Amino acid sequence: MKINRCGQAEALTKEMFQKVLGEIKNDSHRLIFALCWYTTERPSAILQLQVSDVYGSARVPLEKMVIAARTRKDKKTREVPIATALRQELKAYSAPSEGYLFPGRAGHLTFSAYDKGLRRVFEKLGLRGFSTYSTRRGSLTTLSRSGAGIRQIQALSGHASLGNLQRYIEVSDSEVAAIAAML
Template identity: 35%
Template structure:
């Protein structure tokens, strides 16, 4: 668990996500949290999404969200890869309901509108919502949505090779470090024998 910004980010339950989302006042920032929850992408890439990465020319949501290579974290070898994530039906509804700022190419523009919002501001929005939700002692950070996404897929029985493809990981060992395994998980696993 994260403590004073050290350690692994906490995995969120569905209830945690709902409590945090309820405390985010702006629709724009709710959508930021929603995209993080339903794609498992790092927040550094989320804040750099352009409208064309999520929407078709006619304003309808794309079938895939496109996280461009230059916005994503590099692999240990320095390579960056574009990641396309299928849009979950709930996320498609949220994207449809959202009305982007028409004068900006960015999905999450800065106050000036000519550049994307900064990661620090996104982090501050999340931390404020976490505090108001009464969850500040859980070790939640922007990376919690990525760990939660990966853990949820694993808990639903999605094999690691598929999760690796979805998340863009190049190393199964690194990927497995994201998956939270509780004592209850190990008991249930043994009970299947």
């Protein structure tokens, strides 16, 4: 559990994700949060998205969005299908005509600004141990618990290593007990 910004963030469940999403009033923060969940991407890469990475002409969401190598920790470009629910969030967002999807004073919106806003929402909802990475951990855990194969999850998340991917997926005591009962 994450305590005083140390340790591993708790994973959000799909229900928690929906609750938090509904509580975020800032349009940019809401879309960043949704993009992190539906793409399983790090917030730092999402903050650096360009309008053209997500929208086509007339600001219509693309079928697949591009997360450029320059924004990612592993320096590899990803193409991620835009899920129906994410498409609705993108349609509702008033995107700038060009440049950064989330403009800020000196380029794009800062990680710090997003982090502070999200921490306020978590605090308001009484959610302790959650952080900006809770979307990534939660979406990957949700996919695993829903029966998606680990290689499918790896293809969506862009993890080069299964070992690194597995660190993001939560396993509960009841899940361990259930597989032990199979023996």
